[in-house]
Amino acid sequence: MTWTAWRQQRAQYLAFTLVALLLAAWMFITGHHEQMAWSRYLAAPCHGGDGFPASDNLLCVTQQSALSQSWFGSSLVSYTTLAFVPLFGLVLGATAVAHDLQNKTVRLVLTQSQSRTRWLASKLLVNAGALVVVLVPLSLVSSWWIRAAHYAPRLASKAFPLAGPVGVTYALFGFALAVAFGLVLRRVGWTLAVGLVLVAALLLNFPNQVRPNLVSHDVASVSSTRVTKGSASGFYSSGGPPATALSLSSAYEAEGTKDVPSPSSMKAAATEMMQCEHQESFPSCESKLKMVMVQIYIPDSEFWTLQALEGLIYLALATLLSAGALVGVRRVRA
């Protein structure tokens, strides 16, 4: 059955492998290009735009502009890969089972000398294997690309799935979801449509609703200083979390406190500050109320913990769906 499962979806594996290779090549080329551009920009004489001599102004501005322009290309690579990975799983899942039910070839397959469970198990294993074989190398390339292109901190929502192997588990989840729904809906089109909606809803909400709650948070204080020049004035902020961290929210808390503020204390502090700010500027209020603004963030050191926990969640969901499909297939009308 392994051969049959592979042979039935061979064309799809080849098509998706080709797309994955093209994406990898795209990332490889743009990654190298941007890595070199960043190296040039960060080195003398431009020093990343941090105090270059006026004689090099044209060179540095040109380099900076080139990096800005490449941002669009990087976003395209990033979003294409982000869409490709779960779509790969969804399409394989929808065509693995719903296609046989829709075309009635299931009547041929299920009347051979093998159990329904074995038929489905072989489809699950072969397709999961294909996903892993294609997507693990792609995730290695994409994690290199995230670093090389300085695209975004690896904890940022748009970079996190590409910066580690968690994307592979998205594809496995999408695949298992489509297999389970395919058994019920029995139509490839409907299975893909429902699968797309559910997977998109989960993947779009997970980074904000679930991921921040998987690890403990850190806080970093932010100090604000009033700066006045002539008639103009403003505030200069300093401190805050490291650039590689994932900022979640900001709040006020009592000076000297190192703990992450609870929601109730955040609310109380915010109310106090608002009342004070009606009369005074907020740096005055901070010193008067002995409060300090803090930013709550997830440090970069939690990256692998998050990758592991999120990956396990998606794998657990995929396993549950697969187990449900293996039980349900015994009752499916062919």
Added chain:
Amino acid sequence: MSSDAVVLETVGLAKRFRSRWALRDCTLSIPTGRVAALVGPNGAGKSTLLRIAAGLTRPSEGTVRVLGDVPATCDVMQRVGYLDQDLPLLDGFRVREMLRFAELTNPTWDMETATRYITQLDIPLDVRVESLSGGQRAQVALTLCLAKQPELLLLDEPAAALDPVAREDLLRLLMQQVADHGTSVVLSTHALGDVVAICDYVVILCNARVVLSDDIDFILESHRFFTGLSHDGTALPAGVTVIDEQRTTRGTTFLVRVELPVDEERWQLQRPTLDEVVLAYLRSGVAGARHAQSSGERDSNGERR
């Protein structure tokens, strides 16, 4: 009849799709070694019965035993070949790959026989199944069933869409298998000519119910046309069961089931053909046939009470 001597046995079998009954109260017992035909109009429940027997769908009520066991177990599926009326073959596969698929999924598969059949039929092994004609598709699908060396073949209208030549090739291949291996066959068909040519057992289904199930020889022996003048008022002999009647101005003809021997001088008796018996049962429909079976609502004169 012991269960060993029966290839397909159903008791009170029924299948409902939402509010519609596809099969109801189906009780039959097909002996081993027969080529049995399931005949009946579209929607009579033939395909449903075969799919239940092949383990593709579960009955809503009743029990079914195939080769003495419940369907869909690996042991039973190894001994049963099923050919669906849609002749499903795997998309994109070449004929050679279809044979390989069957070889990998059936431990009793005989690749030599399969290749011989396909070669005999002049079907190229390297052509994709989408490129095959309807007849070739049917031959490949039947070969997949035959080379599995099953004890029972369940064939759902195997020759429905075939031209006469392809039909004859298919039936010849089928009969070759039956002759060589003594395989039992249950096939559904609309072609009464095929039934007469290759079958020795008939199950008639009408409106989702079994109305007749027996050996063809016995059916022919136990049915007669009784023809008499319409005005003489002669009563039918006691014990006969009226299946169908046709009245004309000159007289009345009853097709009746009789208990042999028939010794009746007042009526003109004639042996019906199998086509005539089948058509009479189908015409009379479920209600008439059930009345006839029970003899409860008609008397021996053939008059309604």
